[in-house]
Amino acid sequence: MKKIILLIISLFIVNTLFSQILYDEGIVKGKNVTYEVKRGKGHLKSFTFIRNVNNPDTTFREVPNHNIIPPQMVDINMQVAEIIHDGLSPKELAQIYRSALIGMTFRVDAKKKELLQVTNFFYLCDEPFWANFSPDRLHDLEQLILRKLKLPSKLQEIYVEADFFVFVYGSEIQNIEETRETRRKAIEAWKQKDFKVEVRPWPKFVIKEKQDEE
Structure with a gap:
């Protein structure tokens, strides 16, 4: 009976912890970082956005829509998944859901190509984990990504000139061997063939929502 009571208490504590959202809209501070938190609007209203206020370039850039996801982007996504995997503790890896999605917007230094x-x-x-x-x-993960990510040598210029999205699922972070194999195949693909990426218009419902917000 005592074990059952302890189990119920433990589950209550866990649920309470996960119900507490750290990233309310506004400014959120840690010991080593300050983030600005915003809720998405329109088609992005289901997302929470977190920006380091000390980013070197604070210029707003709209992320373009692309016609394909080339293997170079798969390479980058899988690198990020592996970097996050290596940066998480065993306890954190056990807590993350397979379907948990974390997205990032990357900006490249056009001169240094990094x-x-x-x-x-x-x-x-x-999403309770993130x-x-x-x-x-x-912030630890952010710094790891900045230090460890290697841009593919044949990265299309379109990704150098404009910001781009990266998406990683919990399953890609957890199943690291599959992630490494996916990256290996992506590298093999972009080395053997050139992939042309073009900007295409965002879907009409996205454009409409942007106009509505204005």
Whole structure:
């Protein structure tokens, strides 16, 4: 009976912790970082956006829509998944859901052809893992990504000239061997063939929502 009571108490504590959202809209501070938190609007209203206020380039840039996802982008996505995997503790890896999605907006230094900054992180508002991931731990991952990410040598110029999105699922972070194999195949693909990426208009419902917001 005591074990059952303890189990119920433990579950209550866990649920309470996950119901506490660290990233309310506004300014959120850790010991080593300050983030600005905003809720998405229109077609992005389900997402929470987190931006490091000390980013080197604070110029707003709209992310273009692309006609394909080339293997270079798969390479980058899988690198990020592996970097996050290596940056999380065993306890954190066990807590993350397979379907948990974390997105990032990347900006490249056009002269150096290397990652300049993680312009922002974003996640679904009802995603408990990332909503309760401390600012300092997020900053740790941010710094790891900036230090370790290697842009593909044949990265299309379109990704150098404009910001681009990166998306990583919890399953890609957890199943690291599959992630490495996916990256290996992507590298093989972009080395053997050139992939042309073009900007295409965003879907009409996205444009309409943007106009409505204005």
